[in-house]
Amino acid sequence: MIYRDPAPPYRPEADRYGGMAYVRCGRSGLKLPAVSLGLWHNFGSVDRYENARAMALRAFDLGITHFDLANNYGPEKGSAEETFGRILAEDLAGYRDELVISTKAGYGMWPGPYGEWGSRKYMLSSLDQSLTRMGLDYVDVFYSHRFDPETPLAETMGALAHAVRSGKALYAGVSNYPPEATREAAALLRELGTPLLIHQPKYSMLERAPEAELFGVLEDEGVGAIVFSPLAQGLLTDKYLDGIPDDSRAAKATGFLREDQVTDDVVETVRQLREVARTRGQSMAQLALAWTRRRPEVTSTLIGASRVEQIEEAVEMLSQAPLADGEITEIETILGR
Template sequence: MTYEPAADRYEKMTYRRAGRSGLKLPAISLGLWHNFGDGRPWDRQREIVLRAFDLGVTHFDLANNYGPPAGSAESNFGRMLAADLRAHRDELVISTKAGYHMWNGPYGEWGSRKYLVSSLDQSLRRLGLDYVDVFYHHRPDPDTPVEETMGALDAVVRSGKALYVGISNYSSEQTAEAARVLRDLGTPLLIHQPSYSILNRWTERDNLLDTLEEAGAGCIAFSPLQQGLLTDRYLGGIPDDSRVRTSVFLNESDLDARTMGRIHALNDIAGRRGQSLAQLALAWALRDPRMTSLIIGASSVGQLENNIAALDNASLSKEEIDEIDATVLDL
């Protein structure tokens, strides 16, 4: 059956401008990091992606190594583009990244021009696209000059393989230098993708949003739900199929008594607001207008819908923000 997107999809979503650019992103974007590899049913993946688009999610975030196996998320999303979304390509913002290990040998990771251009070419083949909207350098390279890495990002824009460029996991100081090099090259930095959540405040300590504002760039946070900690997933214990059991990014030590006490206290705040814990966490992460978007994952349509519903009650009072800070920070 031919897919027809919801006619009212753009009435359901809030859009925010990325820095001083002309590009707007949905306040919540869909990331294809964990649940879109070959180990997950393709029909379920397709259902989530199409429902996201029906709800006004126009931005789909990928990377070369997303899966598993690496590359499979791009291939699976490429199938969805070909089968359902090709007619809507100009309504979509599709991003991908390169920086982590992708293939063997000295040219398969980090930040050389050789690796970045080769990786993007591979990503485009898997996606079945002529260009992506945003191409990110996924992590700083301690050995490659920033001029080479940013020069590669500039080159892929000039070649037509990407419309905009971004960086991810860069410190504030590294971000300022990257933005300066890109500005001098004539391809401004569009956006930075850091980790950020109620429990993960490094961007605040590093003044990253101030640096991005000065550079005219936006910010899009990943892991705003702290790998599922800021959901109801662990309120009653550790499920056997949870990321604590199955992922290298979260382990049982992350759920110590102190952390769980904070999570239960945050859940109480969410309950008083008539929200789930996840919805509170997303509303909190969007409280600064300089935060362009948040990247969420989803393993089901219901989870996706619940998280996007955070936008129905996204305003936090100063008193609520202060209470959240008192709950999680050593004030």
């Protein structure tokens, strides 16, 4: 048997808050880091734990205090929460009050009629399971992960409010909700004494639906926004400019990116955008992240990562110059706006 020294105890960087911006979430008292870390990919049971741990701890060293999960993140389902629970127990337990931890329920989690969507039974059962997997007494934010057209919205929002009143969550959120359902959800939660804190929509240079109505609803209701897939599952990086790599999400058909989405038109658009990034001294990924930060409705931009360097690159974007009006106009022209 080969003896290996145990990993040294983790000690976060003393200046971890110096390089991060913190933005108030809507009209709440909570501030979120401008860049948050999502554990949708690369934190599951099929992934290497040492890499997941290194990414989580480096993120915290860089001032990323918000870690975003969901019950079904993995694979396997639930395993991202288990991985993060282990990191919490072994490294971050002493820093729990410096962390904002969120989870969600809405997508398929277990067999039968009570294992998905928005019923009170599913939502609260799922939250209990998530807390057990992470070894927590509460999460900071509990989301309804998707709008359920068949369950009364009052029931789903009632479950979120109950989670907050019971002390198992501090705030309530929704994700992937259309604008009018978001407005109604905010009204219902306000009546229940549990204001809607945050909405998590998909938003990037290639997915701009929130600009049409949703951002206006969030501003009216005083709700924050944390946007996911700002790099369009890797399309808004250099990854696909010379074909589809064998180890890419498009090749593996993981997540929501398919090979048929990597079209010649999209690749040409990204090539032109990369020239804007080069002029600014940025990577293509940094330009895409900075582009989401131009909107005042966006509280935090949620990134995923497969290695530590990607997290460092994302946080470095915050020290770079924000997009000027002329640059935004140039980008809009490239995007065909």
